[in-house]
Amino acid sequence: MKNIMSLCVLLSITQAVSAYAQDSYILTITDKGIEPQTIDIPAGQKVPLIVKNLTSEPVELEGKAFASEIVAPPKGQAKEYVGPYSAGEYGFYNDYNRKEVGIVRSH
Secondary structure, three states: OHHHHHHHHHHHHHHHHHHHOOOOEEEEEEOOEEEOOEEEEOOOOOEEEEEEEOOOOOEEEEOOOOOOOEEEOOOOEEEEEEOOOOOEEEEEEEOOEEEEEEEEEEO
């Protein structure tokens, strides 16, 4: 009985951790802007961020959210590791179109 209870607790913890941690985070750039405009990333973790550029123009994301710019070619994508972040919100923008802005929220 103790083994079954231990297994149940272990499975619950494993599911909770896997639900919280993602393999990667994705930002999509379209003619309408950045989607989603806010992404939630766990504090204290370095995570992969994929920027998918669906437009015919290059994208250069930069700001306090990233240690360096992230450049995605037209109709292409880029993958960078971002973080680790302290809890808070960090803004970023597309340097080629400053109306396109977003936020990395870390908690």
